[in-house]
Amino acid sequence: MNSNIGQKEKQKEYQKYVQQKMPKSHIVTNCAKAFVGGGLICMLGQAISDFATNYYQLAKPDAASFTAIVLVFLGATLTGLGVYDDLGKFFGAGTIVPITGFANSIVSPAMEFKREGYVLGIGAKLFIIAGPVLVYGISSSILVGLISYMFVR
Amino acid sequence: MNYFNVFLIGGAICVVGQILIDKTTLTSARILVIFVTAGVILSALGLYKPLVDFAGAGATVPLTGFGHSLAQGAIEAAKSSGVLGAFTGGTKAAAGGIAAAIFFGYLNAVLFNPKTKK
Numbered sequence: 263m264n265s266n267i268g269q270k271e272k273q274k275e276y277q278k279y280v281q282q283k284m285p286k287s288h289i290v291t292n293c294a295k296a297f298v299g300g301g302l303i304c305m306l307g308q309a310i311s312d313f314a315t316n317y318y319q320l321a322k323p324d325a326a327s328f329t330a331i332v333l334v335f336l337g338a339t340l341t342g343l344g345v346y347d348d349l350g351k352f353f354g355a356g357t358i359v360p361i362t363g364f365a366n367s368i369v370s371p372a373m374e375f376k377r378e379g380y381v382l383g384i385g386a387k388l389f390i391i392a393g394p395v396l397v398y399g400i401s402s403s404i405l406v407g408l409i410s411y412m413f414v415r
Numbered sequence: 416m417n418y419f420n421v422f423l424i425g426g427a428i429c430v431v432g433q434i435l436i437d438k439t440t441l442t443s444a445r446i447l448v449i450f451v452t453a454g455v456i457l458s459a460l461g462l463y464k465p466l467v468d469f470a471g472a473g474a475t476v477p478l479t480g481f482g483h484s485l486a487q488g489a490i491e492a493a494k495s496s497g498v499l500g501a502f503t504g505g506t507k508a509a510a511g512g513i514a515a516a517i518f519f520g521y522l523n524a525v526l527f528n529p530k531t532k533k
Contacts (some may be wrong), residue, residue: 296432310472360478406490409497
């Protein structure tokens with residue numbers, strides 16, 4: 263029993279020590295970087311969307327699909343080329359939260375696990391992060407659709 | 416669309432993600448799941464549409480916007496074709512992004528190899 267209490271105290275001391283040694287994350291700078299990075303990607307998205315509506319005369323839903331497809335293409339290709347991860351190191355969440363980050367989360371693990379084969383390597387690992395996103399996104403949208411059908415008519 | 420608004424809202428939504436990264440131990444996978452689900456819920460409550468009207472791509476490009484298009488698709492299709500629509504509407508509305516992500520994701524993973532650490 264005694265040694266148990268001693269251990270707990272040691273653990274507490276160790277945690278204090280770790281907290282002192284941990285590099286203080288510069289949350290303000292990080293947030294500023296995320297703000298700029300995310301803002302720029304969204305502006306790029308708006309430019310693509312404006313191009314789709316003005317040049318190709320696409321209706322709103324089609325313009326949205328067009329924008330998503332182009333951004334996903336850019337995010338996936340830049341990840342393949344190794345550029346997106348460098349951007350990510352600087353802009354943090356600014357590159358994770360936009361849909362380009364979703365594309366990044368698909369390509370990165372798939373590339374990493376290529377040696378495990380084309381089916382269980384690339385084919386499966388594409389969805390390591392995208393899978394949960396689609397599971398929760400689509401499932402909750404179905405719930406919302408059902409609820410709206412039952413109560414709002 | 417006013418590009419200043421796009422920048423402002425798009426940036427602000429990413430700051431929320433950055434705060435979650437810095438202040439919690441959530442992995443980026445969990446953060447993306449939280450953002451999509453939050454988008455679906457906010458959209459269902461009618462709170463996300465005003466943001467889209469105000470900031471366009473600033474609200475639709477972040478993953479919350481992905482949730483918004485899933486929810487709006489499901490709600491609209493449920494109105495026109497009932498239970499069937501509730502199932503098909505969301506995925507239909509987001510099909511472009513999902514299909515592109517799978518297709519370009521696969522192509523890039525096949526074509527490229529991860530950068531070796533310098």
